[in-house]
Amino acid sequence: MELSIDRLTKQYQNKIAVDRISLRLNTGIYGLLGANGAGKTTLMRMVCGILKPTSGTITFDGIDVSEERYRSMLGYLPQDFGYYPEFTGEDFLLYMAALKGMRKPQARRKTVELLKLVSLHDVAKKKIKTYSGGMKQRLGIAQALLNQPKILVLDEPTAGLDPKERVRFRDLIKDLGKDSIVLLSTHIVSDIEHIADDILMMKSGQLIYQGKWTDKSGNLEEFYLKQFEEIE
């Protein structure tokens, strides 16, 4: 299982948001770190096939990002995910399953399973508008997992969560890297430093660090902040 990104570039009018990024990702959790505007969302949107690159390619085991087969293997939680406040958590998942073309019996089975996984089974029949930020994000993860994706893209899933919810979210994500490629963006080091198998760090559209971060590598937070300082 390999997601291959080759010299990927995205240019907006006079701004290069992603600048010739090449990456090979296998199963595991990849923590994508970068300051605001570094290009994380642009990169992730291209990996999800919803933003067309200016140049470069993205393939999964040889399947191009533009193919339907690629999409069927993808799970995505966007930064500004739109929940339906009047839906219950359960109805929302059933609705998303229908959008993904799942058959009803399978959708029902998967909904029950995922509500348990994200610890929302007790509130499955409550309206989303009564959910906390953390509960909504867990529901967001659940919808992204409906089709058992091989590639799971989570764009700043911990934004707006309190510290307790952050830990809970981290615990949930930890296991997902066993069978799939998880790409998770954040600008908070502690969100990923203990769960990411590999660290990817972006600055001004470029990848400035890629690989494992071990105790020998030093303090990740310090290294990260140093890159920040240089921007300002």
Ligand SMILES: Nc1ncnc2c1ncn2[C@@H]1O[C@H](COP(=O)(O)OP(=O)(O)OP(=O)(O)O)[C@@H](O)[C@H]1O
């Ligand atoms: N549609 C667009 N048109 C022009 N410039 C854009 C567009 N979208 C993004 N940009 C610019 O591209 C750069 C990268 O933006 P991007 O949203 O990918 O960064 P990010 O790392 O995800 O930041 P954040 O953490 O704030 O989401 C920024 O300078 C941004 O202003």
